[in-house]
Amino acid sequence: MTMTVELQAPAVATPQTARAPWLTRLARPLLGLLLPLSLALAWELLVWAGWSNGRLVPPPSKVFTTIADLARSGELTRHIVTTLSRVGIGFGLGVAAGTLLGGICGYWRMARRLVDPTIQALRAIPSIAWVPLFILWLGIFETSKVALIAVGVFFPVYLGLTGAILSVDRKIVEVGRIFRLSGPAMIRRILLPAVLPAYVVSLRVGLGLGWMFVVAAEFMGASEGLGYLLIDGQQLGKPAQIVAAIVIFAIIGKATDWLLEIATAPLLRWQDSFARQSGAA
């Protein structure tokens, strides 16, 4: 979408921080690990010292052996793949629908007047309330699960995109008008880049909700998936398995969010944001 103009300009010096940049770049995520790691360590020591039997709240070592056991039997991969593909498909569908409807409703006032009230009304329904209906309509297997996730993803993406389009600065649109951009060119060269930051945020919110809803979906009768591990652990009284599943949820959820962030970062390099000013770039 950008039109590149090559010029023989001297290379712009990259700003240098006082310390070695690679050091700060490594140290920053480690800082975030400090709290959870020391809590885990403290709990491990408490159980090890016999102050607690750790039956209901298993110590980290027990959780790790559980994960290792699951991994060795190949079960873990199966559960992860199942859950990931549910989230992936649901997220894809939700994003597609949210983007399409959000784009149309943001751009055309008529469509917004026609469709938006209905969507807002549907949004007021707690999404879990759809579960019985989805099961009746779509059966107990994959389709209803994916549908629930897609519904969860749809709303933040739709809202984020319509909101972003409506709040595009009129002053910048006028720049496009002065250069007599046609409708499609205005969308491609002004609206699209202008809404991108807010859209990326809504994608990340959507992904977060997708992970939330996959658990709900897998609670409603699944035979595999991380949510199934949770239910199974509860029914068979295996707290270590529950915590293991939770830990894996956390790791994969964070990893997918991080991937999304990485994938979109090149598109948002131009942003003059608070995060950049405080040196988090």
Next chain:
Amino acid sequence: MLQLTSVTKVYPNGVHALERFSAEIQLGEIIAIIGGSGCGKSTLLRAVAGLDRASAGTVTLDGETITAPHPKVGIIFQEPRLLPWLTVADNIGFGLSELPAAERRERVARALDRVGLADKAKVWPRELSGGQAQRVAIARALVAQPEVLLLDEPFSALDAFTRKDLQDHLLDLWADTRPTLVLVTHDVEEAVVLADRVLVMRPHPGRLFEEITINLSRPRDRNAPLFDQFKRHVLTALDRSLDRTVPDAQGRREPGGGLWW
């Protein structure tokens, strides 16, 4: 020639922003429009730019009525309005997307050079100072080689030194291709430094109050006594335009005509 005929603008909320404004502006002329806040200067400029339609009256450029943004008319706003997602060079080349890449590159490079920002080509707009950003905006408007360039208080957000610098700069750029400049300003000195004619407007509703021809040769010496006289003249007219007891002045002075005092 840019011709404004009885341009009138009533906003939907009933505000009478502009009342029967007429003016004739020759190619290559520099016009300054000055007047109190809210007297319709921006409204007038937006009508000429084709961004807003006048309620009545017409704006024509070489006989062609302007109802939408016109390829020969450029505008520089009070804020730079750079697109934050494009580098400085891409911002300047924004309006040239129809040209072949090589020519576009060449023209952008020349424009960058002209405003003294050749080293900022690859920089994001957020990394520019206010004055630099406004210079990029000037380059972006000029690179399209408009016949008429409208400027709505382009330097008002800048400090006095940068402002003076950019005024001189604008004159240099103007001397290159001699476009028509229509400049809205609050700064009497700016008007007298730049303009061939100063149009003083008065509010409620916004209309033309007085027209003052500045027949000083360029480059103009800001410290010359005659310069001061013109400044005082504009200032007095401005004062009188805000005084409601003074009736609308009608007298138009011919270029080279005597001063009224």
